[in-house]
Amino acid sequence: MRSLSEIETTVKRASRAAGYSWGISEDVGKSIRILELFGLPGVKNLNQYYKDKNFKKFENLNLISEENVSNTTPFCPIILGISFLDQVRAMKQIKKINFGVIAYPMIFLSFLSRASEIIGKKIYIKIDKNEFILNYNVNIFSNILDKNIILKEMNVEVEIIDNQDNFSDNEWKELYQLSENTFVEENESLKQGGAGAGLTDND
Amino acid sequence: MNIQLRDPKEIMRLSRLGSFHQSKLSFLRSFLDEFKNWEFKKDLFNLDENGYGEAVYSFKKKDRVYSLVCFANLISDEERSDRVIATKWDAAFTLYDGIPSKTDIERLKKEVPKQEIGRLSYKELTLSRANKSIRVFNHVVERLSKGLQPNLKLLSQVGYLYRTTAVYGSGKFGLADRFRIKNREEINGPFRLEMMLVYLVRQFTFDQVNHVAYHKDPKKSVKLDENICKNLGIGNSTGLGMAPFIVNHPTLLNNWIMSREIALQKIRQIKDVNDEDSNLFIECVTNSLTNITSWNTESEYQKNKTKSLLKDVKKFLDYTKNQFNFKTEYAFNEIYKWLEKETCDECIEYIVSIMMEPYDYITKPLVKLMSSDEEKYFDIPTHKKVDDLLKIIENEYSNILKIDFEKKENNQNFWFISKNKEEPRLADRYKENGSDLEQPLAIARDIKRLYKKLLTTKKSLSIAKFLSNNSELRHVVRRAFIIEKFPYSEIQDNTISKQTMPIDMLRLKLSFFGALKFDPRSDKWLRICMFQGAPLPQYLESYDEQWVYKVNI
Numbered sequence: 001m002r003s004l005s006e007i008e009t010t011v012k013r014a015s016r017a018a019g020y021s022w023g024i025s026e027d028v029g030k031s032i033r034i035l036e037l038f039g040l041p042g043v044k045n046l047n048q049y050y051k052d053k054n055f056k057k058f059e060n061l062n063l064i065s066e067e068n069v070s071n072t073t074p075f076c077p078i079i080l081g082i083s084f085l086d087q088v089r090a091m092k093q094i095k096k097i098n099f100g101v102i103a104y105p106m107i108f109l110s111f112l113s114r115a116s117e118i119i120g121k122k123i124y125i126k127i128d129k130n131e132f133i134l135n136y137n138v139n140i141f142s143n144i145l146d147k148n149i150i151l152k153e154m155n156v157e158v159e160i161i162d163n164q165d166n167f168s169d170n171e172w173k174e175l176y177q178l179s180e181n182t183f184v185e186e187n188e189s190l191k192q193g194g195a196g197a198g199l200t201d202n203d
Numbered sequence: 204m205n206i207q208l209r210d211p212k213e214i215m216r217l218s219r220l221g222s223f224h225q226s227k228l229s230f231l232r233s234f235l236d237e238f239k240n241w242e243f244k245k246d247l248f249n250l251d252e253n254g255y256g257e258a259v260y261s262f263k264k265k266d267r268v269y270s271l272v273c274f275a276n277l278i279s280d281e282e283r284s285d286r287v288i289a290t291k292w293d294a295a296f297t298l299y300d301g302i303p304s305k306t307d308i309e310r311l312k313k314e315v316p317k318q319e320i321g322r323l324s325y326k327e328l329t330l331s332r333a334n335k336s337i338r339v340f341n342h343v344v345e346r347l348s349k350g351l352q353p354n355l356k357l358l359s360q361v362g363y364l365y366r367t368t369a370v371y372g373s374g375k376f377g378l379a380d381r382f383r384i385k386n387r388e389e390i391n392g393p394f395r396l397e398m399m400l401v402y403l404v405r406q407f408t409f410d411q412v413n414h415v416a417y418h419k420d421p422k423k424s425v426k427l428d429e430n431i432c433k434n435l436g437i438g439n440s441t442g443l444g445m446a447p448f449i450v451n452h453p454t455l456l457n458n459w460i461m462s463r464e465i466a467l468q469k470i471r472q473i474k475d476v477n478d479e480d481s482n483l484f485i486e487c488v489t490n491s492l493t494n495i496t497s498w499n500t501e502s503e504y505q506k507n508k509t510k511s512l513l514k515d516v517k518k519f520l521d522y523t524k525n526q527f528n529f530k531t532e533y534a535f536n537e538i539y540k541w542l543e544k545e546t547c548d549e550c551i552e553y554i555v556s557i558m559m560e561p562y563d564y565i566t567k568p569l570v571k572l573m574s575s576d577e578e579k580y581f582d583i584p585t586h587k588k589v590d591d592l593l594k595i596i597e598n599e600y601s602n603i604l605k606i607d608f609e610k611k612e613n614n615q616n617f618w619f620i621s622k623n624k625e626e627p628r629l630a631d632r633y634k635e636n637g638s639d640l641e642q643p644l645a646i647a648r649d650i651k652r653l654y655k656k657l658l659t660t661k662k663s664l665s666i667a668k669f670l671s672n673n674s675e676l677r678h679v680v681r682r683a684f685i686i687e688k689f690p691y692s693e694i695q696d697n698t699i700s701k702q703t704m705p706i707d708m709l710r711l712k713l714s715f716f717g718a719l720k721f722d723p724r725s726d727k728w729l730r731i732c733m734f735q736g737a738p739l740p741q742y743l744e745s746y747d748e749q750w751v752y753k754v755n756i
Contacts, residue, residue, distance in 0.1 A: 001324065001325070001377060002377065003325070003374030003375070003377055003378060003379070003380045004374060004380045004382070005373055005374025005375065005380055005381075006374055006375070006376075006377070013620075020674075021674040021675045021676075021677055021678070022643040022675075022677070022678045023643075023674060023675075023676065023677020023678035023679075023680065023681060024674055024677055026581075026677075026678060026681070027677075030578070030581060037382075062671040062672075063671070082670075082674075083671065085582070085585075086583070086585040086666075086667035086670055086671070087585070087667050089585065089586040089667075090586065090665070090667065114582065117582075118582055163324075163325060180622060181640075182620060182640055182642075183619070183620045183621065183622035183625065183640065184619040184620065184621060184622055184628070184636070184637030184640050185622045185623070185637075186621050186622065186623050186628075187635075187636070189634075189635060190621075190628065190630055190635050190636075190637070191623070193630060193631075193635075194619075194621065194628030194629060194630050194635075195442055195443060195621075195624075195626070195628055195727060195728070
């Protein structure tokens, strides 16, 4: 199983390799880490988005308003997420925000979760039929929003889930390979000088 | 008396940070203090006559157990490399959370010796490997097997039987993430489990050398004298991998330095220093001369630093003996002022470390403040204005702003990750390819870029709006808001200059680990010694806290 630390580092590098600045890449690393911590498919969605990005265009939304409609192509979930995170304090007056259409909204969700912590308020988000309440960066997924419901004397099933990744080995490899594009292929000169150490070390 | 904390712009210069020394705040010393009441056991020792096989050591208290699992292997001399290019080591180790079952040991046997290309699980906390100092190890085996103790002169030249070449933790290669264990009281201090691993590895090296010597001649052999064991540590060979860490963890760096600075401040504020405390301080400085005179290095850079240190420490002892009276009010403040005026950076920081020795009541509470919940400070306060950011930069980075990055020598190097080894490297951007893939570690240069951009931006603009047009500066905007709250979070120097000594960054971190005898092998890597003089595990319960100044080989 990949640790969250490995996921954050690889996502950060892959995001840089996908063309984002280092600062944004740091934020993407933190956000995807959060999704994976909550058991949501962050790496899976990000990997697919970066693959799509190679041949599809996405719109960058830098200023968020109550109604946000993309012109011809879906919104980039990363630039949108960063914008939301940065502007959330200034959006106090807005109660409801509509977005149409966001690519890979699961990625966007991770930024909203962090935004909930920043403003100290819960955020509700509906993606198609899936509803989420983001609770100060403690994520609870639920479609039961009727607070009047009382559940009495019902059977309950509890399952302890083994530690396992929310993504396949292949998806990890693809994202990892993208992250390698931030590495420098060393020629002989770099190999000799870059590390500054000797080749054998018997003492 | 109101003594100010030292100025970060002075203390956070690389040359100053590269003069830091171990102290009571160092992680290996606070680890020993925390675990002194834990039960130590050798649970398994299954080595063949040549010393190859498995061993398990543990620390236990109530229901909590930490087990070091060791694997010792045969390698040839030409395979023995301290660099990350190595694929085989004399021994490999992992610290297991709990008591490993036979199945666990079999699993770990397949993965741990492979190190970076192996896969660990959330049950493993740290991972390491080590190589023998062949001439010392073989010499000790030879002598013990003949019923003799080893030549102390040789031992003092090296100081250890094995040196580690990497110690990994915090989620690397599948190891447990820090968040899984961070609420455990006993590890409420940075790198505590890494320190535990190294400490237990040291014990393994003694047991292994005794075992091999015994099998060489069961009738004549003797065990390595415990006093000699105590005076041997564990070596460590460290390269550039450590340097980005202190740039990438600004709040953690702040908390380390801040603790040290608060300790110094409080000691300088003591009005009346009692005889017991001043005697202990002078005794430690005097005893520490052995550490300096037995500090072996071939590096001219370090030789000069050590020479100046020795000269200045002797001058200091002469001053305290002949000109200074500890009955003077605020004695340590007077001493500090004298040091600043009369001695080199290396000596100032050396004595500052030793000043902490008598003052447990000052240092112990600070140890608990040396970790950091970094996530808390990650988000950028985007509601603030450009004017706020400008003021922070002008206040906190004034020395950095003086650097002219148009000059070639100030922009000479770039940090990158090697594709072959996935390790940080440093190279000349004007001679080598790859600077387009530069890592974000040139903070001084990027802060200056940010500053220039801010100067041409409307001051009332929000940071949110500024960032929407300047995303390439986002990483340094984040840092600037961190330094506003954490004054010691940033190296106040240029990390890409032609004159930069990367080992200063390594040395800073290693001093907080508690390393002794820095031995630079180039400007980019060095060897050190840890736990030399430290109590053996069976004597931990009642040990001499000033052990570090009592090394006697």
